Structure formats: C-alpha cells, structure tokens
Amino acid sequence: xxxxxxxxxxxxGRRRLHPxxxxxxxxxxxxxxxxxxxxSTPRKLIDGSFLFILALAVVSGLAVWVLKGPGRFWxxxxxxLGFAAALMPKILAGVLIATALPLLVSRERILGLxxxxxxxxxxxxxxxxxxxxxxxxGVTYPLTVGLMGAGADLGAGVALVSGWVLVGLNRxxxxxxxxxxxxxxxxxxxxxxGAPVLFGLAVRHLLARKGxxx
Amino acid sequence: xxILIGTFLLWALALAMLSRLRRxxxxxxxELRARAFSTMAFMVPRLVxxxxxxxxxxxxxxxxxxxxxxxxxxxxxxxGLASVFGALTPGGPFVAFAIGAAALKAGAGWAALMAYVxxxxxxxxxxxxxxELPLMGRRFLLLRSAISLPLPLLLGVVMLLA
Numbered sequence: 001x002x003x004x005x006x007x008x009x010x011x012x013g014r015r016r017l018h019p020x021x022x023x024x025x026x027x028x029x030x031x032x033x034x035x036x037x038x039x040s041t042p043r044k045l046i047d048g049s050f051l052f053i054l055a056l057a058v059v060s061g062l063a064v065w066v067l068k069g070p071g072r073f074w075x076x077x078x079x080x081l082g083f084a085a086a087l088m089p090k091i092l093a094g095v096l097i098a099t100a101l102p103l104l105v106s107r108e109r110i111l112g113l114x115x116x117x118x119x120x121x122x123x124x125x126x127x128x129x130x131x132x133x134x135x136x137x138g139v140t141y142p143l144t145v146g147l148m149g150a151g152a153d154l155g156a157g158v159a160l161v162s163g164w165v166l167v168g169l170n171r172x173x174x175x176x177x178x179x180x181x182x183x184x185x186x187x188x189x190x191x192x193x194g195a196p197v198l199f200g201l202a203v204r205h206l207l208a209r210k211g212x213x214x
Numbered sequence: 215x216x217i218l219i220g221t222f223l224l225w226a227l228a229l230a231m232l233s234r235l236r237r238x239x240x241x242x243x244x245e246l247r248a249r250a251f252s253t254m255a256f257m258v259p260r261l262v263x264x265x266x267x268x269x270x271x272x273x274x275x276x277x278x279x280x281x282x283x284x285x286x287x288x289x290x291x292x293x294g295l296a297s298v299f300g301a302l303t304p305g306g307p308f309v310a311f312a313i314g315a316a317a318l319k320a321g322a323g324w325a326a327l328m329a330y331v332x333x334x335x336x337x338x339x340x341x342x343x344x345x346e347l348p349l350m351g352r353r354f355l356l357l358r359s360a361i362s363l364p365l366p367l368l369l370g371v372v373m374l375l376a
Contacts, residue, residue, distance in 0.1 A: 049352050050260055056343060057267030064270045072273070080269040084262045091261065092254065093224040099250045100231040103242045134220050136306075137345035142257070145349065158358045161350075165335045170220075171307050179311035180318070180331070188328060191369050192335075199361045206357075 087138050094139040098146025110151035116204070118156065123200035126156040130163025130196065133170075140164045154207065159200030166192040260348030268344035272304030277313070284317045284330060293370030296326040300333025300366060304340040329370030336362035 065073040102110075114122045126147075133140050140161065148157045167189050176185050236243055284292075284299045303310050314327055322330075337359060346355045 045256060045259070049347060050263070052352075053260060053264050053267055053343065053348055057263050057270065060267055060270035060274060064273050068273065073270075076269050076273055077266060080266045081262070083269075084265045087261070087265075088258070090221045090224060091257065092250075093221065093228040095250050095253050095257070096228040096246075097224065097231060099246050099253060100228070100235055103235055103239065103246060104231055134223055136220070137341055137349075138261070139220070139224060141345055141349035142253075154354070154357070157350075157354065158361065161346075161358060162336070162362065165338070166332070175307035175311050176331075179315040180327070184324060184327065187324075188331060188369075191328075191372065192332065192365075195362075195365055199358070202361050203357060206361075 090135065091138045091142065094135065094142035098142045098149075101143075101146045102150035105150065107151045110147065114147065114152040114156040114160075116153035116155070118153075120197065120201070122156055123159045123197040126152065126159040126200065127163035127167075127196040130160040130165075131167045131169050133164060133168070135170075153204070155200040155204040158203045159196045162196035162199045166195055257349060261345070264344040264348040268304065268340045271343065272340060275302055275304055277304065277309070280313060284313070284322060284326065290371070290374070292323070292326045293329040293367060293374065296322075296330040296370065297333040297337075297366040300330040300335075301337035301339055303330075303334050303338075310334045323373075325370045325373035328373045329366045332369050333366035336365055 061073065061077070064076060112118065114126050118125070129147075130140065133143060135143075144152075144157050144160050147160070148154070152160075172185060172189060176188075232243075232246075235246065280299045280303060284296050300310070303313060310331070314331055317330070318327055342355055342359070346358075
C-alpha cells in the first residue's frame with residue numbers, strides 16, 4: 001500500500017533538495033502507471049528515511065544515556081516499546097481498513113470524490129474526513145496512505161491530514177475543550193476551518209507549476 | 215478509555231469491511247492478507263524506531279522551560295517564539311493543551327496561545343518523527359510542513375490585530 005511513498009520520496013529528495021520540485025508527480029499518479037488500482041509494488045524495507053529515523057533514535061538515545069544516565073534510558077526505552085506494543089492493534093485495524101478500501105470502493109468512485117480533478121469539493125470532502133476520523137496518528141496516516149493508493153491525490157492527502165491536525169473533532173472536543181476556554185477553541189477552529197482546503201489547493205498548484213503530475 | 219473506544223470502533227469498521235469483501239469478492243481476500251502483511255512489515259519497524267526516537271528527543275527538551283518562557287511572551291516576537299515552542303512541544307494533546315492552559319494562567323495572551331496551539335497542531339516535531347516521516351515519507355512531510363508553516367504566525371497576527 002505504501003509503496004511509492006517513502007522510498008520514492010527518498011530517491012526524489014536525493015536528486016533535488018526542494019521537496020516540491022523533487023517529487024514531480026503526486027503519489028497517486030505514480031501508482032497509476034506501474035501498479036493496478038491499490039496494487040503493491042515491491043519496496044525496500046530499509047531505505048534512507050528509515051536510516052534517518054534510526055540515526056535520530058540512536059543519537060538521542062545516546063544523549064539520554066550520557067546526560068540522564070542508563071537508568072532513565074532503559075526506563076524510556078521500555079515505556080516506548082510498551083506504548084508501541086499497545087498501539088499495534090490499532091495500527092493493524094487501520095492497515096486493514098486502508099487495504100480493504102481500494103478493493104471495496106471502485107477507483108473511479110475515489111478518483112471522483114478526492115482525485116486530482118475533484119476540485120474544491122474533493123478537498124472539502126478530504127478535510128471533513130480528516131476532521132471526523134476518530135483515531136490518532138496510527139490510524140489517520142495509514143488511512144491517508146490507503147486513500148492515496150486508491151486514487152486520492154497529494155492535495156487531498158494534505159487536506160485530510162491538515163483537517164485532522166487542525167480541526168479534528170475528537171481531539172478538539174475531548175482534549176482542547178477540557179483545558180482551554182471554549183471561546184478560544186471556537187475562535188481557533190473557526191479561523192483554521194478553511195486552512196486544510198487552502199493547503200490542498202496550494203499543493204495542487206505547486207505540483208502543476210513544477211510541471212509534474214497535475 | 216478513549217483509546218479503547220477508538221480501537222473498538224476501528225475494529226468494528228475493519229471487520230465490517232472484511233466481511234463485506236468476503237461476501238462480494240471472496241477471491242480478493244488472499245490478496246488483502248498479503249498486502250496488509252507487507253504493509254505491516256514496512257510500517258512496524260519504522261513506527262517502533264520513530265516512537266522510541268521521539269521519546270528520547272522529548273526527554274532532552276526542557277518542557278518546564280517552555281511553559282515558563284511562553285507564558286511571558288508577547289507581541290510579534292512572542293508569536294514567533296510561541297510558534298517555535300509549539301512545534302517543539304513533545305507528547306500528546308494532554309501535554310500541549312496543559313502547557314497552553316498554564317501559559318494562559320501565567321499571563322500569555324490569546325495571540326501567543328493561538329500561535330502555540332496552531333504550531334503544535336501543524337508542525338509538531340514529535341509527531342513528525344514518530345509517525346509522519348515513517349508512514350508518509352519525507353516528501354509528504356516536507357511539503358505539508360512547508361505549506362503549513364505560515365499558518366501559526368498568520369493566526370497569531372490576526373489575533374494581535376483583532
């Protein structure tokens with residue numbers, strides 16, 4: 001499902017530094033050419049992105065070991081391993097949904113809803129989907145990957161993730177309102193409401209101008 | 215508790231989709247299993263390493279200082295500062311909103327708070343390393359972050375002018 005994502009981004013990033021210029025085509029467009037709808041291409045299990053995350057973990061782990069002592073290092077390592085283990089059932093459900101989605105819903109349907117030519121309406125739908133998804137990052141990202149594999153373009157992907165981080169219903173209602181004044185929360189949500197669609201539009205325009213996909 | 219309910223809802227949806235698939239297109243079930251497995255094999259090592267790395271990085275950041283410094287911030291520079299603190303704040307929504315509430319009590323204005331919460335929402339270094347980079351790839355993360363970058367500052371300025 002993830003196929004062209006990380007590995008391709010990595011290769012593209014090495015060619016040119018500018019992220020927008022680098023990957024000329026939206027992920028969904030690349031899929032069109034080399035794989036059947038929702039198909040999976042072989043991907044490297046160890047690539048540049050993975051090595052980067054690994055290096056970050058090793059360096060910051062060493063820093064914790066030196067600055068805070070081995071005791072704290074093991075404590076944090078075990079805590080986060082436990083957290084990762086607790087997250088797995090949720091991730092698996094997210095992956096199953098993301099994998100089943102392209103098989104259940106026709107590519108034409110998803111292209112029409114949130115594809116590259118879905119216009120403002122498609123970006124609004126993606127934003128609403130992001131705002132309504134009740135899960136955390138372990139669910140929202142796999143779902144975005146699934147939708148992009150099934151026909152959603154990069155603009156819709158960015159709108160979805162932005163809708164989730166900026167106006168996600170779950171987080172706003174449960175967390176933000178418990179801590180911050182309701183007037184402030186309402187104002188923030190109101191001011192942010194249009195941003196995911198604008199971000200999606202910006203992505204589409206940038207990619208079109210760079211002469212890539214759309 | 216919230217996590218349990220979310221997981222339950224997701225599994226209900228996943229199982230409903232699987233049983234529908236089994237009824238309408240039974241021949242795709244093997245394919246689904248293979249794809250889900252290869253996706254998990256791709257994601258799990260990245261997620262685990264990302265979560266551990268983000269946890270170590272969070273430990274190295276002086277979270278207590280964030281609260282204190284951003285409580286005293288004001289004006290345009292305060293908005294910039296609050297945005298940086300927002301992007302650096304580790305942990306889940308509990309941490310960020312608690313810091314925001316504490317800063318508000320310590321005297322922070324709504325403009326700085328707006329910049330802080332918005333920057334935490336869109337930039338969030340911790341989430342980027344633990345989840346977005348491993349799952350979405352570098353290109354998606356960099357593109358989305360670059361486009362989102364002005365928003366915290368913009369909303370902060372809007373609040374200052376209002």
